Amino acid sequence: xxxxxxxxxxxxxxxxxxxxxxxFKSQQKYLNYFFENLNHSQTLTFTQTLxxxxxxxxxxxxxxxxxxxxxxxxxxxxLGIKSGFLSPVDALHGxxxxxxxxxxxxxxxxxxxxxxxxxxxxCAKAKGVFLxxxxxxEGNLLEGVCDMNVHLPLERExxxxxxxxxxxTAIQMVFGxxxxxxxxxxxxxxRDEYGKNHPAGRIGKSLIFKEYIVNVLMLKDFGIRGSxxxxxxxxxxxxxxxxxxxxxxxxxxxQLVELTSKGCGCLLVVESAHHLIGTFTDGxxxxxxxxxxxxxxxxxxxxxxxxNPRTIGPDAMAVEAMEKMESPPSPVQFLPVIDHQNVVIGIxxxxxxxxxxx
Numbered sequence: 227x228x229x230x231x232x233x234x235x236x237x238x239x240x241x242x243x244x245x246x247x248x249x250f251k252s253q254q255k256y257l258n259y260f261f262e263n264l265n266h267s268q269t270l271t272f273t274q275t276l277x278x279x280x281x282x283x284x285x286x287x288x289x290x291x292x293x294x295x296x297x298x299x300x301x302x303x304x305l306g307i308k309s310g311f312l313s314p315v316d317a318l319h320g321x322x323x324x325x326x327x328x329x330x331x332x333x334x335x336x337x338x339x340x341x342x343x344x345x346x347x348x349c350a351k352a353k354g355v356f357l358x359x360x361x362x363x364e365g366n367l368l369e370g371v372c373d374m375n376v377h378l379p380l381e382r383e384x385x386x387x388x389x390x391x392x393x394x395t396a397i398q399m400v401f402g403x404x405x406x407x408x409x410x411x412x413x414x415x416x417r418d419e420y421g422k423n424h425p426a427g428r429i430g431k432s433l434i435f436k437e438y439i440v441n442v443l444m445l446k447d448f449g450i451r452g453s454x455x456x457x458x459x460x461x462x463x464x465x466x467x468x469x470x471x472x473x474x475x476x477x478x479x480x481q482l483v484e485l486t487s488k489g490c491g492c493l494l495v496v497e498s499a500h501h502l503i504g505t506f507t508d509g510x511x512x513x514x515x516x517x518x519x520x521x522x523x524x525x526x527x528x529x530x531x532x533x534n535p536r537t538i539g540p541d542a543m544a545v546e547a548m549e550k551m552e553s554p555p556s557p558v559q560f561l562p563v564i565d566h567q568n569v570v571i572g573i574x575x576x577x578x579x580x581x582x583x584x
Contacts, residue, residue: 249384252384253384253392253393253396255381256380256381256382256383256384256393257393257396257397257400259379259380259381260378260379260380260381260397260400262379263379264378264379264401265376265377268376268377269376269401269405271374272358272360272374272376272405273405273408273409273412275330275356275358275374276330276405276409277409277412277413279308279328279329279330280328281308281326281327281328281329281330282308282309282310282326282328282329282330283299283302283307283308283309283310283329283330283332284299284309284310284311284312284324284325284329284330284331284332284355285298285299285309285310285311285312285331285332285334286311286312286313286314286317286331286332286333286334286343286346287314287333287334287335287340287343288314288335288340288342288343289391290391290394290395291334291335291336291340291391291395291398292311292313292314292334293395294334294395294398294399294402295311295332295334295402296311297399297402297403298399298402298403298405298406299311301402301403301406302406302409304420305406305409305410305413305415305420306413306415306419306420307406307409307413310324312324312325312331314340314342314343314345314346315342317346317349317350318345318346318349322346322349322350322353325350325353325355326353326354326355327353327354327355329355329356330355330356330357330358331350331355331356331357331358332358332359332360333346333347333357333358333359333360333368333372334360334398334402335359335360335361335366335368336361336362336363336380336391336394336395336398337361337362337363337366338359338361338362338363338366338367338368338369339363339366339367339368340368343359343368344367344368344371347368347371347372348371351371356373356374357371357372357373357374358372358373358374358375358376359372359374359375359376360375360376360378360398360401361375361376361377361378362377362378362379362380362394362397363380364377376401378394378397378398378401379397380393380394380397381393457543457544458540458541458542458543458544459538459539459540459541459542459543459544459546459547459563459572459574460540460541460563460572461544462544462574462578462579463540463563463571463572463573463574463578464488464490464572464573464574464575464578465571465572468488468573469488469490469494469570469572469573470484470485470487470488470490470492470493470494470573471484471493471494471495471496471500471570472484472493472494472495472496472506472527473495473496473497473498473527473528474495474497474503474504474526474527474528474531475526475527475528476526476527476528477523477524477525477526477527478506478511478514478522478525478526478527478530479522479523481493481506481527482511485506485508485511486508489575489577490560490573490575491507491508491559491560491575492505492506492507492508492559492560492573493505493506493507493527493531494562494570494573495527495528495531496570499569500569500570501567501568501569501570502535502537502562502564502568502569502570503528503531503533504528504531504532504533504534504535505531505532505535505560505562506527506530506531506532507532510530510531510532514530535561535562536550536551536553536558536561537561537562537563537564538550538561538562538563538564538574539563539564539565539566540563540565540571540572544574544579547561547574547579548576548579551576559575559576559577560573560574560575560576561573561574
């Protein structure tokens with residue numbers, strides 16, 4: 227049967243907090259040793275060599291050093307630097323064909339005596355590649371056969387047996403990523419350029435959205451309309467019975483159904499003639515509840531609402547509404563739609579804009 231064996235006397239079922247804290251302190255000490263003893267002149271030469279590369283910067287390594295190599299390569303690629311990971315095993319079975327004499331090959335190895343890397347070196351040299359080894363042990367074999375060596379000082383591994391590569395790989399990662407950011411600065415990579423390499427990330431989405439707004443507004447200036455991208459606010463807003471309206475004298479707790487049932491995440495606080503006074507959001511509800519506790523039962527919407535909300539007119543473009551929602555100091559999920567007399571005639575939500583295809 228596949229039952230679990232009972233814990234032996236040596237098996238610990240709980241982690242001692244003091245032991246854990248001491249481990250973090252030890253790791254900090256070992257990392258500090260690295261920072262205090264790193265040869266900055268050597269590191270500068272290494273970084274400058276990568277910056278001056280006319281070809282592709284390849285990274286290679288075995289085991290944990292291989293994973294670190296892949297990550298550093300991916301970081302460089304995200305910064306617009308030609309880079310790649312080359313498996314030392316696959317390289318000897320055909321992948322070495324990707325290398326050229328313009329390229330640099332960086333070999334990560336804690337010991338500097340990794341057999342797979344030593345076998346790769348003469349083959350890479352035959353291709354005319356510039357070889358750099360990044361190692362932590364003095365007097366290793368890779369030092370003697372590569373064109374450049376970078377030494378990463380390692381006091382010891384955090385592992386109690388000084389075997390598991392945890393401190394050494396942390397050092398490799400810190401070193402590689404720091405060099406990558408130094409290259410980013412030297413190449414004067416702008417925020418927008420970085421964003422273009424991350425179209426699915428927050429920065430990239432922000433950039434793409436900004437360019438999209440600019441392009442649509444340019445079309446508007448030329449009088450070009452007709453696509454769903456150029457819809458007007460009045461075409462996509464909620465109106466009449468769909469609006470979550472209330473009066474400023476209404477108790478907050480009496481308006482919870484209105485707040486949650488209309489799917490807007492807010493209340494539009496209006497006067498008798500539907501003139502907009504302010505807005506009260508579900509976020510305002512949470513903050514009020516946290517601050518007032520049971521006192522919330524006596525509070526009116528008017529006492530806690532935002533009396534200076536962002537608004538938009540019905541004839542504005544829907545894409546302009548989205549731009550206003552995203553604008554500083556912080557994004558919002560909706561905009562009250564008012565006419566020239568400050569009368570509420572609708573509400574436009576981010577969900578509605580997305581549903582409309584924007």
